[in-house]
Amino acid sequence: MVSAVGARLDxxxxxxxxxxxxxxxxxxxxxxxxxxxxxxxGCGVGTTSPxxxxxxxxxxxxxxxxxxxxxxxxxxxxxxxxxxxxARRVDRRAPDGPVLDVGAGxxxxxxxxxxxxxxxxxxxxxxxxxxxxxxPRAEGPLIVAAELDSVTGSWAAIVFWHSLEHLDAPAAxxxxxxxxxxxxGLLVLALPNADSLQxxxxxxxxxxxxxxxxxxxxxxxxxxxxxRSEGMRVERVSYxxxxxxxxxxxxxxxxxxxxxxxxxxxIRTPAARSRPLGIGGRLASLTAxxxxxxxxxxxxxxxxxxxxxxxxxxxxxx
Numbered sequence: 001m002v003s004a005v006g007a008r009l010d011x012x013x014x015x016x017x018x019x020x021x022x023x024x025x026x027x028x029x030x031x032x033x034x035x036x037x038x039x040x041x042g043c044g045v046g047t048t049s050p051x052x053x054x055x056x057x058x059x060x061x062x063x064x065x066x067x068x069x070x071x072x073x074x075x076x077x078x079x080x081x082x083x084x085x086x087a088r089r090v091d092r093r094a095p096d097g098p099v100l101d102v103g104a105g106x107x108x109x110x111x112x113x114x115x116x117x118x119x120x121x122x123x124x125x126x127x128x129x130x131x132x133x134x135x136p137r138a139e140g141p142l143i144v145a146a147e148l149d150s151v152t153g154s155w156a157a158i159v160f161w162h163s164l165e166h167l168d169a170p171a172a173x174x175x176x177x178x179x180x181x182x183x184x185g186l187l188v189l190a191l192p193n194a195d196s197l198q199x200x201x202x203x204x205x206x207x208x209x210x211x212x213x214x215x216x217x218x219x220x221x222x223x224x225x226x227x228r229s230e231g232m233r234v235e236r237v238s239y240x241x242x243x244x245x246x247x248x249x250x251x252x253x254x255x256x257x258x259x260x261x262x263x264x265x266x267i268r269t270p271a272a273r274s275r276p277l278g279i280g281g282r283l284a285s286l287t288a289x290x291x292x293x294x295x296x297x298x299x300x301x302x303x304x305x306x307x308x309x310x311x312x313x314x315x316x317x318x
Contacts, residue, residue, distance in 0.1 A: 017049035021216045022171050026254025035204040036211045046194055061125065066105065067271040080108055081179040082243065086188075087112035088159050091214060093315065094186040097156030099188050102177070103163025107142040114142070123148065125166075147293030149175045158185040162243075162311075164191050165214040169272035171226065178230055179191035181318045187232065192311040195219035197303040198248045207264065208244065208310065220312035234315040248310035254288045260284045 019026050020040035031249040039045040054117075070076045077097055087109055090099060097119075101109050104122020113120035122143040147229070158177045167173045177187060191200065192208035194217040199206050209217070220237070239245060247263075254263040265273040266285035275283075303309050 009057075010093040017046075017047045017051045020045060021047040021168060022218065022222075032129070035128075036209070037217055039217075040133060044195075044222050045217050047108075048212055048215045048217075052212035056212060064272050064274055067269065069269065069271055071204060071268055071272040073269050081111075083108040084112045084115075086159075086161070087116055087118075090159065090186065090188060091116045091118055094157035095182065095184045097154065097182060097185075099110050099157045099159065099178075100151065100155050100177075101159045101161070102148060102173070103160065103166060104143050108162065108183075109159065110142045123151070126248075148173045151176065151180055154182040155180050155185060156182060157188065159188045161188070161190050162192075164189060165210075165218065168215055170216050170218070174226070175230065176318060178232060183318060185318045187316045187318070189223070189314045189316075190311060191218060191223075192244075192248075193218075193220045193309060195308055196223060196248075197300070197306070197308050198252060198310045198311045202252040203257075205252060205255055207248045220307075220314075223312070223314065227314070227316045232318060234314065234316045236313070236315040238305060238313040239304040239311065241313035242311030244308075245304060246293075246296050246300040249299045250289055250292060253292045253296060257288055261288055263289045300312055 017027065017038055020038075020043060023040060023042055023043040024043035025042040027038050027040070031041050033049075034046065035315075036048060039046045040048045043299075065255075072079065073286075092114065099113050099118055099120040101120060101122040104110050104124055107122050110120045110122040124143050124145050134138065158181060160174075164170045164173070176189075181187060191213070199208070199217075202209075208214070220239075224234055224237060251263045256260050260281060261284060262275075262277065262281075263285045265277050266282045266289070270277075302309065
């Protein structure tokens with residue numbers, strides 16, 4: 001028999017997060033712990049725990065997360081359409097000037113903004129130190145590998161489209177963004193709502209939990225409170241504009257039928273799947289999703305009406 005101590009000799013030590021990644025408060029033994037996160041009793045934000053290393057995050061973002069050939073096949077056109085709509089709204093609501101897209105991915109939103117005549121630059125995750133400042137300029141690449149503390153200048157709008165939850169210091173990033181917004185500038189955020197009914201219902205199986213890439217799990221009321229405390233004027237809070245509010249229910253319901261079903265992998269291209277998925281498994285997942293779609297839509301509308309939707313979209317002005 002191997003003792004409990006001996007059984008751990010060849011295992012990687014687990015390093016529990018010590019502080020809230022949102023407010024910086026030290027965790028206490030009484031703070032609520034879930035399977036993969038700790039909820040701060042001070043601000044209500046969840047911090048991923050164990051906290052992933054840089055190497056673990058590099059691996060999590062490599063390969064299947066965003067393959068060069070696209071993630072959704074024909075669905076990538078739908079993604080482009082929704083980003084074009086967002087670009088139109090940002091262009092209409094923001095004052096004149098450049099737009100910064102934090103966590104720009106393939107640059108679809110940046111391209112749509114430039115197509116409307118807006119000067120726009122996207123930031124993506126940097127690996128290693130960044131020395132050159134990121135400034136608003138018309139020339140140069142659409143996407144820059146840099147962190148927000150490299151950003152200078154004056155920006156008409158800054159967008160965090162499902163990117164804030166990926167940052168290791170989200171409050172500091174937001175504070176930096178507010179600091180480089182020009183007076184009257186627009187801050188646009190969309191992210192999973194940790195206070196949603198679907199988050200509470202599915203727990204660790206919630207589609208938007210996405211460990212270890214999502215480092216913080218922020219309730220919408222806390223985010224709104226923080227923005228107002230920083231002097232921002234919150235002009236719009238929506239639980240339908242942020243996307244994924246129905247899909248969160250749908251993916252969770254399909255997964256609840258069987259651990260072999262995975263709707264998110266089923267709608268992705270083979271190179272973008274987290275695990276191999278045969279024709280039978282893909283067909284079963286898609287069929288289950290089609291049958292459960294009316295239920296997911298009803299649940300999504302219900303939680304949105306209660307202002308506890310699976311995603312939250314916020315517009316705030318400096």
